[in-house]
Amino acid sequence: MSFPWAEHYTPKHPVMQWMDEKLPLPRLVYNAVGAGYPVPRNLNYFWNFGVLAGLALMIQIVTGVIMAMHYGANDLVAFATVEQTMRDVNSGWLMRYAHANGASFFFIVVYLHIFRGLFYGSYKAPREMVWLLGLVIFLLMMATAFMGYVLPWGQMSYWGAKVITGLFGAIPVVGEPIQTWLLGGFAPGNASLNRFFSLHFLLPFVIAGVIILHIWALHIPGSSNPTGVEVKGPQDTVPFHPYYTAKDGFGAGVFLILFSIMLFYAPNYLGHPDNYIEANPLSTPAHIVPEWYFWPFYAILRAFTVDFFFVPAKLLGVLAMFASILLLFFLPWLDNSPVRSGNYRPTFKKFFWILVADVLILGYCGGAPAEEPYVMISQVAAAYYFAHFLIVLPLIARFEKPLPLPGSITESVLNRYNIKGEEDALPGMGADPQPSTAG
Amino acid sequence: MVRIGAFFVGLFFAGWLLISFLFGAAAYVSDPPQPTVEHEFHKAPKHVSFSFDGPFGRYDRQQLQRGFQVFKEVCSACHSLKFVAFRDLEALGYNEAEVKAIAKQWAIKTPDVDPKTGEMTGRDPVPADHFPKPFANNVAAAAANNNAIPPDLSLMTKARHHGSAYVYSLITGYQPQPAELLREFPDAKTPEGLHYNPYFANLNLAMAPPLTADGQVTYGDGTKPTVDQMAKDVAAFLTWTAEPKLENRRRAGLATIVFLLIATGLAYMAYQNIWAGKKTAA
Numbered sequence: 001m002s003f004p005w006a007e008h009y010t011p012k013h014p015v016m017q018w019m020d021e022k023l024p025l026p027r028l029v030y031n032a033v034g035a036g037y038p039v040p041r042n043l044n045y046f047w048n049f050g051v052l053a054g055l056a057l058m059i060q061i062v063t064g065v066i067m068a069m070h071y072g073a074n075d076l077v078a079f080a081t082v083e084q085t086m087r088d089v090n091s092g093w094l095m096r097y098a099h100a101n102g103a104s105f106f107f108i109v110v111y112l113h114i115f116r117g118l119f120y121g122s123y124k125a126p127r128e129m130v131w132l133l134g135l136v137i138f139l140l141m142m143a144t145a146f147m148g149y150v151l152p153w154g155q156m157s158y159w160g161a162k163v164i165t166g167l168f169g170a171i172p173v174v175g176e177p178i179q180t181w182l183l184g185g186f187a188p189g190n191a192s193l194n195r196f197f198s199l200h201f202l203l204p205f206v207i208a209g210v211i212i213l214h215i216w217a218l219h220i221p222g223s224s225n226p227t228g229v230e231v232k233g234p235q236d237t238v239p240f241h242p243y244y245t246a247k248d249g250f251g252a253g254v255f256l257i258l259f260s261i262m263l264f265y266a267p268n269y270l271g272h273p274d275n276y277i278e279a280n281p282l283s284t285p286a287h288i289v290p291e292w293y294f295w296p297f298y299a300i301l302r303a304f305t306v307d308f309f310f311v312p313a314k315l316l317g318v319l320a321m322f323a324s325i326l327l328l329f330f331l332p333w334l335d336n337s338p339v340r341s342g343n344y345r346p347t348f349k350k351f352f353w354i355l356v357a358d359v360l361i362l363g364y365c366g367g368a369p370a371e372e373p374y375v376m377i378s379q380v381a382a383a384y385y386f387a388h389f390l391i392v393l394p395l396i397a398r399f400e401k402p403l404p405l406p407g408s409i410t411e412s413v414l415n416r417y418n419i420k421g422e423e424d425a426l427p428g429m430g431a432d433p434q435p436s437t438a439g
Numbered sequence: 440m441v442r443i444g445a446f447f448v449g450l451f452f453a454g455w456l457l458i459s460f461l462f463g464a465a466a467y468v469s470d471p472p473q474p475t476v477e478h479e480f481h482k483a484p485k486h487v488s489f490s491f492d493g494p495f496g497r498y499d500r501q502q503l504q505r506g507f508q509v510f511k512e513v514c515s516a517c518h519s520l521k522f523v524a525f526r527d528l529e530a531l532g533y534n535e536a537e538v539k540a541i542a543k544q545w546a547i548k549t550p551d552v553d554p555k556t557g558e559m560t561g562r563d564p565v566p567a568d569h570f571p572k573p574f575a576n577n578v579a580a581a582a583a584n585n586n587a588i589p590p591d592l593s594l595m596t597k598a599r600h601h602g603s604a605y606v607y608s609l610i611t612g613y614q615p616q617p618a619e620l621l622r623e624f625p626d627a628k629t630p631e632g633l634h635y636n637p638y639f640a641n642l643n644l645a646m647a648p649p650l651t652a653d654g655q656v657t658y659g660d661g662t663k664p665t666v667d668q669m670a671k672d673v674a675a676f677l678t679w680t681a682e683p684k685l686e687n688r689r690r691a692g693l694a695t696i697v698f699l700l701i702a703t704g705l706a707y708m709a710y711q712n713i714w715a716g717k718k719t720a721a
Contacts, residue, residue, distance in 0.1 A: 253703025264692025390449025
């Protein structure tokens with residue numbers, strides 16, 4: 001599962017040798033994220049976000065487990081126990097604000113991670129499985145985040161739960177029984193809150209499990225890189241440790257600084273004031289909006305305003321919203337251009353940035369009230385979203401003339417630093433490119 | 440095969456969205472949305488500065504005590520403060536004995552069970568109690584307040600956009616309904632028993648102006664109790680009830696960020712050191 005020149009784990013200390021015979025866990029770590037995993041030498045900062053997403057998940061699990069110790073999953077007391085955590089639990093405010101903002105930062109880094117993959121063609125063969133498992137993680141994250149937002153049992157929690165489970169109610173014939181079954185009642189109530197709490201506690205560990213598969217699948221072909229040219233020899237790689245552990249350490253520091261600024265100085269900026277009002281089934285908020293990370297999908301849901309013959313607009317919106325994520329599962333086969341990196345695909349690159357702008361516009365409209373002109377803007381933006389993946393990308397792959405690719409990762413690195421033509425002239429190159437400090 | 444199927448699915452969704460857009464645009468042109476009275480006359484909160492503004496702002500203890508006095512003498516007649524306990528008042532600068540006295544003399548009793556008879560009764564609150572509610576239940580609250588339930592104020596400043604300024608603006612924002620409003624929206628006349636206030640979301644509020652005259656409260660610290668001052672003080676107090684750990688949070692944040700800046704600087708140097716020569720090496 002690695003390149004032949006990967007360093008081998010050779011424990012020197014007798015205890016480590018004993019351990020290696022009984023349970024080779026250190027060997028596994030060494031080969032997975034240690035010196036035993038060769039990584040392309042030219043990764044840029046966009047390759048930090050996978051590790052940062054793992055860090056965000058760990059922050060969520062630690063703060064979440066502590067919050068669960070003080071939380072009462074009962075519709076009569078849930079809101080009050082969250083307030084008690086904020087006021088009377090030692091550093092409870094820190095745990096809660098870290099958890100609430102941690103969810104946002106988890107999505108920020110995961111969105112950057114996904115757009116990195118989209119630009120550099122990380123979803124293409126031989127890494128399709130990495131992409132597919134990543135999408136499974138994304139879906140699990142969305143489910144977890146949604147259920148977590150219900151737990152404080154504020155107004156947006158309650159009405160968000162009602163709207164989102166109502167999506168299933170749009171399915172013909174079986175929709176309403178499904179909605180009732182999901183909620184454990186005809187409206188969100190104690191039964192819904194309890195099952196959401198149970199699942200919200202469970203799913204992060206499922207995510208952790210799928211992350212293991214995601215990394216496992218990644219390590220079979222090895223990491224992609226900004227050129228999209230595959231690794232050709234030892235000169236193209238460096239061991240993960242210490243090179244990328246050092247770089248990820250710096251990235252984690254920057255991430256934690258930005259996270260701290262938000263958490264300590266604007267902890268409610270990304271939240272909605274209505275969620276500081278206790279859930280009240282008799283009072284509907286003026287604008288029901290989900291958390292910001294769902295806004296693009298919420299805009300797609302609301303963009304369908306006209307019935308398609310016998311199919312009601314609401315059902316179309318629900319289908320389109322699910323389709324907008326499910327279509328990403330087909331991406332490796334929709335974009336069949338042999339060139340991976342957007343840097344060598346001039347037409348693709350333009351449309352990629354249009355897609356980025358399009359998703360940001362959708363996000364803005366999804367957070368805005370369901371009024372004109374936001375609905376009209378989201379209709380055009382949602383149309384482009386579907387056209388981009390389902391029509392434009394396959395056409396680009398067919399007609400685009402890509403730029404010439406560098407011969408190898410090393411060649412592209414040397415070109416960048418204006419060191420030309422020395423690659424073949426260097427004696428002994430490739431024999432021992434790894435420094436002895438590794439491991 | 441995948442690409443052909445995708446093409447038709449994409450064509451369907453994109454096409455139907457564009458057709459929906461044309462329907463919407465036609466309706467928008469032929470029947471443009473009419474401005475609502477809320478859209479035309481609702482105002483964003485006034486600009487007002489507080490000692491706790493900005494990343495290094497702190498609560499002004501004197502102001503919080505004055506605001507508490509306004510709450511006690513005016514707001515608490517109708518509004519509950521159920522997430523705050525008397526013991527929390529020590530953060531306002533009161534000592535233990537003062538807090539005990541405040542609790543004991545509180546006008547509303549804490550519901551309890553008579554230890555002899557088992558009957559429901561009331562007793563004087565103690566510091567460990569949360570502020571007792573002025574009404575036994577929502578039905579009683581609505582019956583006494585023209586069918587509107589006075590909301591709990593513990594979290595009010597976090598439950599509204601720009602909450603501190605909102606509370607201040609709402610209290611000082613009562614005014615007669617503007618003539619141009621009635622001209623443009625003759626149906627929007629403030630109903631009997633409600634009060635016009637442009638800072639309230641739907642413009643008409645059940646709460647009568649709570650602070651009507653300078654000197655309604657007599658401050659012990661010599662501050663002149665104008666309506667504006669009292670409104671500001673109670674807004675500050677309600678900011679504290681909603682976010683009592685604000686100062687701890689900002690202090691911990693500063694320490695955390697200073698630590699992280701140093702750690703990240705070291706991490707950057709380690710990164711550069713490890714990669715030295717590697718980036719350009721063949």
